[in-house]
Amino acid sequence: MSTVAPSIFSIETKDLNLWYGSFQALKNVSVNIRHGQISALIGPSGCGKTTLLRCFNRINESYGYVTTKGEIKILGQNIYTPDTSLIELRKAVGMVFQRPNPLPISIYENVVFGLRIHSSYGTLKKSKLDDAVEKALREVSLWDGLKDRLHTRATTLQLEQQQKLCIARLLPLKPEIILMDEPCSALDTEATLGIEELMLSLAGRYTMLIVTHNMAQARRVSQECAFMLLGEVVEHARTEDLFLTPREPRTADYIEGRYG
Amino acid sequence: MNDHHAVFQATPLTRRKQCSEVIAMVVFLLMTSLIVLPLLLIVGYLVYQAWPILSLDFLLTSPKHGMRAGGIWSPLLGTVYLVVLSLVIATPIGVLAAVFLNEYARDNWFTRIVNLAVINLAGVPSIVHALFGLGAFVLFAGLGKSILAASLTLAIMTLPVIIASTNEALAAVPMAFREACWNVGATRWQTIRHIVLPNSMSGILTGVILQVSRAAGETAPIMFTGAVFFKAIREGHLFAYGLFDQCMALSMHLFTISTQVPDVPKALPYGIAVVLLSTVLAVNALAIIVRVYLRSRKKW
Ligand SMILES: Nc1ncnc2c1ncn2[C@@H]1O[C@H](COP(=O)(O)OP(=O)(O)O)[C@@H](O)[C@H]1O
Ligand SMILES: [Mg+2]
Numbered sequence: 001m002s003t004v005a006p007s008i009f010s011i012e013t014k015d016l017n018l019w020y021g022s023f024q025a026l027k028n029v030s031v032n033i034r035h036g037q038i039s040a041l042i043g044p045s046g047c048g049k050t051t052l053l054r055c056f057n058r059i060n061e062s063y064g065y066v067t068t069k070g071e072i073k074i075l076g077q078n079i080y081t082p083d084t085s086l087i088e089l090r091k092a093v094g095m096v097f098q099r100p101n102p103l104p105i106s107i108y109e110n111v112v113f114g115l116r117i118h119s120s121y122g123t124l125k126k127s128k129l130d131d132a133v134e135k136a137l138r139e140v141s142l143w144d145g146l147k148d149r150l151h152t153r154a155t156t157l158q159l160e161q162q163q164k165l166c167i168a169r170l171l172p173l174k175p176e177i178i179l180m181d182e183p184c185s186a187l188d189t190e191a192t193l194g195i196e197e198l199m200l201s202l203a204g205r206y207t208m209l210i211v212t213h214n215m216a217q218a219r220r221v222s223q224e225c226a227f228m229l230l231g232e233v234v235e236h237a238r239t240e241d242l243f244l245t246p247r248e249p250r251t252a253d254y255i256e257g258r259y260g
Numbered sequence: 261m262n263d264h265h266a267v268f269q270a271t272p273l274t275r276r277k278q279c280s281e282v283i284a285m286v287v288f289l290l291m292t293s294l295i296v297l298p299l300l301l302i303v304g305y306l307v308y309q310a311w312p313i314l315s316l317d318f319l320l321t322s323p324k325h326g327m328r329a330g331g332i333w334s335p336l337l338g339t340v341y342l343v344v345l346s347l348v349i350a351t352p353i354g355v356l357a358a359v360f361l362n363e364y365a366r367d368n369w370f371t372r373i374v375n376l377a378v379i380n381l382a383g384v385p386s387i388v389h390a391l392f393g394l395g396a397f398v399l400f401a402g403l404g405k406s407i408l409a410a411s412l413t414l415a416i417m418t419l420p421v422i423i424a425s426t427n428e429a430l431a432a433v434p435m436a437f438r439e440a441c442w443n444v445g446a447t448r449w450q451t452i453r454h455i456v457l458p459n460s461m462s463g464i465l466t467g468v469i470l471q472v473s474r475a476a477g478e479t480a481p482i483m484f485t486g487a488v489f490f491k492a493i494r495e496g497h498l499f500a501y502g503l504f505d506q507c508m509a510l511s512m513h514l515f516t517i518s519t520q521v522p523d524v525p526k527a528l529p530y531g532i533a534v535v536l537l538s539t540v541l542a543v544n545a546l547a548i549i550v551r552v553y554l555r556s557r558k559k560w
Contacts, residue, residue: 059442064366090445101436103455114444117454166440173444 007076010035010177010207011056016070018051018060025051027231029070033224038199038208040222040239042215044254048231049211050098053179056209057093058086075176091118094170096180100162102154102169107146110154110165111136114173136171140164140198160191164198177207184217196221215255219243227251306537310530318531322495323508327517328524332532334493337500338507341407342482343475346414351468353415354422361423362430363452382420386480389417393485406504410486417481418471425470429463430456462554469547473540479511487512489520510536 011033018026025048033039041049054060055072058079072079079089091114102110109116111133115124133150137143142164146157154165163183170178180199184192192214199208199221212218218225219239226236227248235242235251246252270278307314317331324330357374365371393413403409433456441451457464479487487509493500501507514532517524 057443059439062439062442064368087445087447090443095443097436097439099436101434101440103437103440104459105455113441113446113454117441117444117446117450169440169444 008035009033009073010075011209012071012073012076013055014071014073016052016055016068016072018048018055018069019067020051020063021065025231026055029231029233031226031233031236033207033209035207036204037223038203038210038221039224039226040218041209041211041226041228042213042218042254043228045213047228049228050181052228053095053181053209053211056177056179057090057095058084059090059095087118091173092175093177093179094173094175096163096166096170096178096183098182099186100159100166102157102162102165104153104155106151107154107157107165108133108150110169111172113169118173132172136168139171139202140168141201142168158191159187160194163187163191163195167198167202175206177209178202180208180210182211182213185213192217215243227254229254303537306530306534310527310534313525313527313531314534319535320496322493323490323513323517327490327513327521328528332510332513332535333495334491334500335508335510335513335532336535337493337498338407338487338491339476339510341501341507342411342414342486342509343472345407345411346418346475347468347471349411350415350418350422350471354419355426355464355468358423358426358430359452359457362427363448363456378420378423381416382424384417386417386478389413390481390484392416393481398485404504405484405488405506406486407501407507408486408503410482410507413481413485414475414478417478418475421471421474422467425467426460426464429460429467432463433459462551465554466547466551469543469550472543476539476543477511477536479509479515482509483512489516510539 009032011031013032014030016026016029017024029048029052031052041052043049051060055068056074056079060066060068068080074089074093078084103113105113108129112124112129115129115132134143134147137146142161146161154162157165163186167178184195187195196217199210202208210218210222222239224237225239225242227234227242227246227250229250235246235248237247242251243255246255319331319336320333321331322334323332361371361374365374390413393409393416397403397409397412398405401409403412437455437459438451441455442448446454486506488506489508489512491506491508510532514529514536517532518529
């Protein structure tokens with residue numbers, strides 16, 4: 001993943017189709033996600049947002065019964081070529097889940113988990129790990145609150161902190177892309193605003209793709225927005241345009257709350 | 261005012277409901293106590309009958325005078341050998357097989373056959389295991405009647421249960437933890453080693469420990485494969501049996517002196533029963549302690 005992406009897009013899909021068994025969850029999805037921006041993915045539940053997101057780091061394949069057809073390019077490289085290393089792909093494409101899922105180990109170990117598993121035993125210096133923890137936690141503005149209890153269990157944190165920790169956990173691996181699947185749906189309003197602020201502060205350094213069912217959130221954080229319905233991308237435009245002057249009647253129906 | 265009062269007066273119907281509520285609770289309580297009662301009665305009766313003979317000497321001396329006197333050292337040591345060896349064989353195989361089935365295998369015809377085999381193997385009567393052990397280990401593999409052959413037979417018997425309990429313990433680890441690991445590029449093995457196994461250890465250990473009492477209690481599987489009625493060994497010596505020796509065992513010894521030997525003092529078989537039972541209870545208690553201890557350390 002070291003070659004420079006020739007295009008302005010971090011993620012490009014072409015005619016992507018996906019089946020769970022015989023059920024088609026994605027239909028001819030062709031969508032390009034701009035580099036270094038926050039893009040949002042909206043749509044009623046069950047329309048395939050999570051499925052699409054999980055294609056981008058090929059985590060869908062952990063189910064044995066998934067078939068994928070079409071092309072996905074991440075940073076200009078086709079990720080379905082046989083020489084694609086899932087390990088390298090997932091280092092570059094991090095993911096944050098709907099329910100915060102910190103590992104049941106300490107805060108410190110959660111942050112360095114990625115570093116530890118990607119380096120051979122005994123080659124990591126403690127000072128390097130300490131630096132990585134401080135840097136990552138500062139980036140998600142958890143450092144000041146947590147620096148004195150780095151060795152308590154991550155699962156004892158409040159949900160907002162847990163979700164921020166899950167983001168921090170990706171950072172030491174220097175990902176290019178961060179995928180977030182309804183990262184605020186388990187949080188209250190205030191915590192949601194906290195996470196949104198964090199997203200905005202990370203924008204520019206990472207390409208972010210946020211799935212949300214909260215249209216106000218999409219408007220607040222994203223520059224581009226794609227609307228999905230029944231496995232298809234119906235419309236993809238600048239967020240302002242999509243919400244103010246949708247081209248498709250189905251998009252208009254959705255954002256005016258007529259279904260979903 | 262009066263009107264308000266009357267609203268909360270129990271009508272005859274509600275009074276009848278309250279009455280049946282009390283009756284129901286008493287019946288349930290009685291039934292629940294009935295579960296505990298037999299255990300208390302059995303333990304009480306055994307200890308009462310065995311009381312005259314129970315002492316440390318009873319554990320540490322071998323049977324004497326045609327097994328009519330002395331203690332139970334040689335069968336006790338034999339049982340320890342059989343249990344430890346069988347679990348040393350069965351645990352790694354069972355745990356690794358369960359890890360494969362749960363963490364690596366896709367849902368296909370092969371895993372379905374294996375799971376079916378595990379379930380059916382768990383239901384095979386122990387006497388059938390005994391015959392299999394006799395054929396496979398004693399005769400075919402040429403191990404003869406020996407501690408090794410008997411332990412292998414016990415291992416086959418405990419294996420499916422260890423696989424099943426390990427499976428359950430692994431399945432209890434939330435999928436979200438695995439996905440969190442895969443998403444930072446961890447391999448399956450790294451995920452298993454760092455997250456899945458540490459968090460399912462209490463369940464796995466409990467399953468294994470509970471098999472101790474099962475292996476210690478069974479008579480049939482060892483009768484044809486390695487256990488003998490009587491064998492003289494050096495007292496007070498922990499390595500008195502060799503791997504290819506035959507040995508005595510508590511369950512078998514109890515059977516022998518209760519049915520095959522005349523004029524055995526009455527307290528003797530009860531003494532053996534008490535030792536067997538307390539082993540089982542102690543092991544179960546240990547399983548509970550391990551479980552509680554490891555549970556208290558993990559929270560999610
Ligand atoms: N693991 C799965 N197995 C089978 N069907 C699935 C699976 N995950 C999702 N689906 C189906 O695929 C469709 C899209 O689901 P999903 O991507 O989760 O939608 P969204 O995230 O937009 O709510 C739904 O109809 C859902 O039932
Ligand atoms: Mg979803």
